Amino acid sequence: MPTYLNADLHCHSVVSDGTLEPEALAARARANGVELWALTDHDEIGGQHRAAQAARTHGLAYLTGTEISVTFADTTVHIVGLGFDAGDTRLAQGLAATRGGREERAREIADQLAQVGIRGAYEGALKFVGNPELISRTHFARFLVESGVCRDTPEVFRKYLTEGKPGYVPHRWAALGDAVRWIREAGGIAVIAHPARYKFTATEEYALFSEFKEHGGQAVEVVTGSHTAAEYVTYADMAREFGLAASRGSDFHSPDESHTDLGALPYLPGGLTPVWDLLEARIQPAV
Known part of the structure; x- marks a missing residue:
């Protein structure tokens, strides 16, 4: 099995709220030394064929991806799906319903x-x-x-646009269990995205991880663009405690807006199971 150190499994294109086309993201990932890439547009898989084709063009190994918005404890939480069948009808229908509001x-x-x-x-x-x-x-x-x-x-x-400020309008997204089920039934693995961003209490965070695991979730983003070095350690420990694999992704949206570029993150801490080890059969190899 190939060893992927520089895997970037979280980024966005113009198909959702990024500013680059999938093809430009693939070229940028390759130029930055990424070895395994996934495009994870919000609640959308419409860019997957283009991304996979661009990955082949640039000699990148590729995993299908999406980032599903869910409501948990009155908070919007994101669940990344990796390695699923992009032609799965139930997943497509679930994402369409999530986009609807x-x-x-x-x-x-x-x-x-x-x-x-x-x-x-x-x-x-x-x-x-x-x-x-x-x-x-x-x-x-x-x-x-x-x-x-x-x-x-x-x-x-x-x-603006945040709770208590003008332009803030809450939205109820998919249920956690539904999002995990759509991903699993399409043959993929569900990942809790950037957990430090949610500002949960310790009790709420424990409930999120517990329910996620009960629904069949298998991984958590440990190294991601919005985590600090201390949070890498915190969520490496959470991955071990809950028996979850570890993922790594920049959450790159735009050259002008994103603090972390594609492929620029430190490697995963030692002693963790990389999520891509669980997805070996679903990785589309570099040509």
């Missing part, structure tokens, strides 16, 4: 922004959307920067 939510966001004097936000956000079914807060943030309301996207999320 985004337009209504986006119009509510625009209405709230209009109430504080920011008009035309829905139409402005649409200019940044590659896939209208996946309009999100990120697209509104890009509009607010382009229109001069904020200097950059971190300022947007300090002043």
Whole structure:
């Protein structure tokens, strides 16, 4: 079995809320030394064929991927799916249902922004959307920067679109058990994405990991773009405690917005089972 040290199994293209085409992401991953790659667009698998083809062109081993939005403890949590059959009908239907509420939510966001004097936000956000079914807060943030309301996207999320600020509209996503089941039934492995981002209490986090494991989840992102070095250690310990494999991914969205580039993360800590070891049969080899 090939040994993959520089695996990047979490990034986004214009098919969801990234700014690069799948082909450009594959080229960037290859240039940055990535050996095993996955495109994980939000609640969408429409870019998988293009990504797999681009990976072959650039000599990258490839795993299918997606990132599913779920609601857990009144918080949006992301579950990455890896190595599934991209033609699976039940997975596609589940993702379509999850995407379904985004337009209504986006119009509510625009209405709230209009109430504080920011008009035309829905139409402005649409200019940044590659896939209208996946309009999100990120697209509104890009509009607010382009229109001069904020200097950059971190300022947007300090002043708008987050709980307690103008433009915040909660959305109920898929259930945790449903997301894990869709991934498993399509032949893939479910992964808790960037767990440190959720700011759960210790009790809530333990409940998330416990329920995830009960539903058949098998891995957690230990090394990811939003984790600190101390959090790598914390979630390596959580992986061991819950018997989960470890994943690694930059969560790259854009050359202009992402703090961590494709392939730029440190390697996984020792003593863990890399998630790709469990997916050996599902890896599309580099040509």
